[in-house]
Amino acid sequence: MKQKTCSACGKELKGRSDKRFCDLHCKSTYHYRRSLEEAPRFYNKVDNQLKLNRKILKQYNKAGKATVRASLIKEDGFNPNYFTHYWKNNKEDVYLFVYEYGFLKKNEHGVEKYILIKWQDYMEK
Known part of the structure; x- marks a missing residue:
C-alpha cells in the first residue's frame, strides 16, 4: 500500500485512507x-471595480453635489462602465449610480466632466 x-x-499522513x-x-x-x-473570477473583478468607483465618487463628492473633470477621476481608476443602477430626472438626464453615489457625463466646451450627486429619497419614485 x-x-x-x-x-x-x-x-x-496517518488516519483515514481519504x-x-x-x-x-x-x-x-x-x-x-x-x-x-x-485567474481572478469575473465576479471579483466587477465587485472590486464597483468598490473602487464608490470610493472615488465619495472622495470627490463631499457636499452632495459636485462637478469634476472626467480625466481627474479616471486617473484614480474610476471606470464609468461599472455601476449598480440608474435614475432619470425630469429633464431626461440619466444618472448612473454606484450604490448611493451617482454621476452624469457632460461635455462642457470640449471638456468631459462628471456631475456627481448623492442618492436622495425622492429618487425612489
Whole structure:
C-alpha cells in the first residue's frame, strides 16, 4: 500500500485512507495558494471595480453635489462602465449610480466632466 502525504507540506499522513491534509492549517494554506494561482473570477473583478468607483465618487463628492473633470477621476481608476443602477430626472438626464453615489457625463466646451450627486429619497419614485 502506497503511503499518502499531505498535499500542502508533504508530511506522511496517518488516519483515514481519504485524508489529504495533516491539519486545518495545511488545508487552508493549500487552498489559499491555489486561489492565488487562479485567474481572478469575473465576479471579483466587477465587485472590486464597483468598490473602487464608490470610493472615488465619495472622495470627490463631499457636499452632495459636485462637478469634476472626467480625466481627474479616471486617473484614480474610476471606470464609468461599472455601476449598480440608474435614475432619470425630469429633464431626461440619466444618472448612473454606484450604490448611493451617482454621476452624469457632460461635455462642457470640449471638456468631459462628471456631475456627481448623492442618492436622495425622492429618487425612489
